Amino acid sequence: MKPAPFNYHRVHTPDQAVTLLAELGDDAKLIAGGQSLVAMMNFRLARPAQLIDIGEVAELRYVHRGNDGLRIGALTTHHAIESEYRGTMANGFEVIVDAMQWIGHLPIRTRGTIGGSIAHADATAEWCLLAVLLDAEIVVLSVRGRRSIPAGEFFYGFYSTALEPDEMIVEIHFPATARHAAMAEYAQRHGDFAVVAAAVNLQIEDGSIQGGRVVLGGVGPLPVIADSAGAALSSGQPLSSTSAAECASETANSLDLDDTVPGGAVYTRGLVRHLVTRALCKAAQLEESVR
Template sequence: MKAAPFEYARAASIAEACDLLARHGDSAKLLAGGQSLVPMMAMRLVRPAFLVDINEIAALKFVRREKDAARIGACTRQCVVERDEALTERVPLLRQALKWVGHIQTRNRGTVGGSLAHADPSAELPLAAQVLGAKMALRSAKGTRVLDAEKFFSGPMTTAMRPDECLEEIHWPAWSWRHTGSAFTEISVRHGDFAMVAAAAQIAIDGDGRCVRAAFGLGGAGGTPLAFPKIAARLVGTRLDDAVVNDAAHAAATETEPGGDLHASAEYRRHLAGVLAARALREARERARSM
């Protein structure tokens, strides 16, 4: 099948992209890497009447490392983030998550912002954003605003972005504890497919091996990527023994509401959620201990 007819404009600046969105309203869509939008158009699952191409906007492509964060322009290609050693030192979960995203070819075109805006509940970058508490800077012709990941992801393939807004940059918090480790793991039918269930974790420990901060979450286990800050807070002050970690992982799994499909029942997905959350937490703990 081919896409329904549409008009196309290549924006030269963020302001121009926002003007075009304001002018064309609901019927317009931004085109970033096209790795999700173009197949969906070809299958006529979406039929935008107007495409605003943001690929040539240099101001949307950057990686800036700051003391307590990394800022990434929304149109930065996933492969650029994946290969950035200094960024990986600051926010290791990004590379760990990207390893599971599609294939080299899709990561060469796909953008960080495109993946977040697409908001697939099984996608890896939205889960990393939710676990780390990333912030999304949005721009429209009317002004700017910033949304926490928690508010940004509002449902399956749905975000709190308005039709006239462009995701401009993403602010990824970097933890400053010396002994910090993170991990990402998932189960999918084939490597490169969307996850059946995914888990991500980040742990910081002090010199005595006690947990000083923990964050973890699950993808593919509900309508949005899920983080469990209250359960993670229970890990703080412990030595993260396997029993404590397993308890936290299983407590999180019981809070999930996965759907069932051809590949896995809801019950199996919930079981996987507990197993993978424990695995991610243990791997993050081991990395923190080895720092």
């Protein structure tokens, strides 16, 4: 299929982009890598009357690491993270690099942008899970100025966010390192969207687990923080493959699922148990002996 007719605008600075967004109103959409929006336009699931191309806004392609954490420009591509900036991610942000392997195929990672992924707000998207897992802040810009939105408040539901129609994402800020974090997911084929994904971040002191967070994708309309897993990970004891499997089972059993989820509730719970166990063992550098 072909997209509905639209007017095309190309900009070269963030200010130009948000000025156009304010002038053109709700009928305008931003396009960067186009890996999600173009497909939706071709199927006429999205019909923007005005398309603003921000692909040439070079100042939004960067990765900065400093005392306040990690800042990534919204137009940085997935492939740049796994190649050009791999060294910058060392010693605390390896989970971000590792997560890139799950994003589509190389052509998609080469064109797709971080800001675009977060704005699209797919509940299984790796960047959305990472943002919630690591308490990221989504920095957005409009003609009114900049504001930062905590990731936990940014995602509303299926493809719905706190982003106002005249705002664009300009940066993702990860304030703290995550030295014991990992992600695992399952897709029917490598490169497909995940059926279920699990991301974990552990707090480990002197070999003992002092707390942690588990975030799940594919079990609801937005990334889900598994509260029961956080409680189970506050034992103050070393994590073993057995206790990881027990935590994963508790997490799966606590989910409010019905058979409207892809594959049904029983199948989804089984995937959650397996993936949370795998992610916990990887984060704690354990051999996964319980499958």
